[in-house]
Amino acid sequence: MEHVSEIELIEYVAGRLLASRHEEVREHITACEECSSRWRGAVETWNALGQWNVDTAEHDVASRIIARAEKAESNRKQLRLPRILRVGLLPVVLRVAASIIIAIGIGHKLGKYSVTGSMPSVPPSTNRPEYLAALGLEWSSELAWLMLEDESPNGGNQ
Amino acid sequence: MTNDKPSNTELMTRLAKGDMAALGDIVSRHQDNVLSLSYRVLGDWHRAEDVAQETFLRVHRAAKHYRPKAKFTTWLYRIVVNLCFDEQRKRTKAGASLENVGSEVLAESDCNAAERKELAELVRTSVNELPERQRLAVILHRYDGLSHGEISEVTGWTKSAVESLLVRAYANLRGKLEKMRNLPE
Numbered sequence: 001m002e003h004v005s006e007i008e009l010i011e012y013v014a015g016r017l018l019a020s021r022h023e024e025v026r027e028h029i030t031a032c033e034e035c036s037s038r039w040r041g042a043v044e045t046w047n048a049l050g051q052w053n054v055d056t057a058e059h060d061v062a063s064r065i066i067a068r069a070e071k072a073e074s075n076r077k078q079l080r081l082p083r084i085l086r087v088g089l090l091p092v093v094l095r096v097a098a099s100i101i102i103a104i105g106i107g108h109k110l111g112k113y114s115v116t117g118s119m120p121s122v123p124p125s126t127n128r129p130e131y132l133a134a135l136g137l138e139w140s141s142e143l144a145w146l147m148l149e150d151e152s153p154n155g156g157n158q
Numbered sequence: 159m160t161n162d163k164p165s166n167t168e169l170m171t172r173l174a175k176g177d178m179a180a181l182g183d184i185v186s187r188h189q190d191n192v193l194s195l196s197y198r199v200l201g202d203w204h205r206a207e208d209v210a211q212e213t214f215l216r217v218h219r220a221a222k223h224y225r226p227k228a229k230f231t232t233w234l235y236r237i238v239v240n241l242c243f244d245e246q247r248k249r250t251k252a253g254a255s256l257e258n259v260g261s262e263v264l265a266e267s268d269c270n271a272a273e274r275k276e277l278a279e280l281v282r283t284s285v286n287e288l289p290e291r292q293r294l295a296v297i298l299h300r301y302d303g304l305s306h307g308e309i310s311e312v313t314g315w316t317k318s319a320v321e322s323l324l325v326r327a328y329a330n331l332r333g334k335l336e337k338m339r340n341l342p343e
Contacts, residue, residue, distance in 0.1 A: 042328065048335050050300075053278065054193075054197050056190045059210075061189060061207050066185070073218075
């Protein structure tokens with residue numbers, strides 16, 4: 001059998017080899033002086049490393065973590081935007097708003113060139129009643145029925 | 159015998175729903191391992207505590223998006239290792255060294271036998287003197303019991319790189335310890 005590789009020897013010492021392989025390595029080490037010596041050295045190193053214990057008892061950070069997490073959670077809730085303004089929908093909302101503003105602006109500009117926008121204003125007639133002039137209506141005989149009985153067609157009270 | 163303890167994944171699901179008690183359970187379950195790992199890597203309790211706090215706050219923030227693709231502890235250790243790397247980078251920029259860190263810890267430790275205390279100090283020094291990648295590989299392997307594959311997942315190094323680092327790290331440690339203690343071959 002070939003000598004045990006370094007990485008396999010480490011795993012053997014750590015007790016992390018599969019049971020079948022562990023047994024093969026053990027048999028080889030028993031029979032091979034060279035691997036037996038390497039194994040003793042590896043065990044010594046492994047055990048020495050085990051002496052470095054870290055005592056965390058005086059370093060309880062749980063309460064600080066929970067306090068910070070709760071604070072972060074409450075800040076997050078306070079800063080929570082309405083559903084429509086959350087990151088996913090915000091670009092859509094902004095795009096729709098911009099479209100509406102642009103449409104209103106264009107409509108306003110184009111309104112100046114429309115037919116109604118360019119319609120000449122009717123000069124006030126001299127012989128129409130004032131209330132017809134105020135309504136923007138032209139005097140004609142068809143509107144005579146609108147005349148008050150005590151008015152003359154020339155306007156003004158008699 | 160039944161196991162009434164909720165799994166890590168169950169605790170993460172509860173945490174995602176806003177159950178802060180679940181975070182308390184996760185912290186009490188893992189804080190010793192997280193603190194030990196970060197202390198061994200950084201050699202400084204103050205920084206180790208900062209890393210531990212930040213680790214669990216990240217767990218809290220990530221709870222809603224957590225998907226149990228890998229083992230929870232592997233995911234947790236990855237956060238710790240990344241934060242330790244960040245801390246080491248900061249320390250390198252600041253020009254600090256590992257020479258004097260941790261000495262106060264030895265005074266604090268509660269070893270009764272002076273010899274064991276001395277050996278523990280030798281080990282701590284030897285591990286801290288290893289190159290960064292070897293140190294991390296051996297800490298994860300020896301003290302956190304991670305397999306080569308898990309170390310590979312935590313660190314992002316290939317499995318063969320991890321094995322190579324472990325072989326060199328253990329060989330270096332043996333040499334250093336023998337030299338320090340004048341151990342017979």
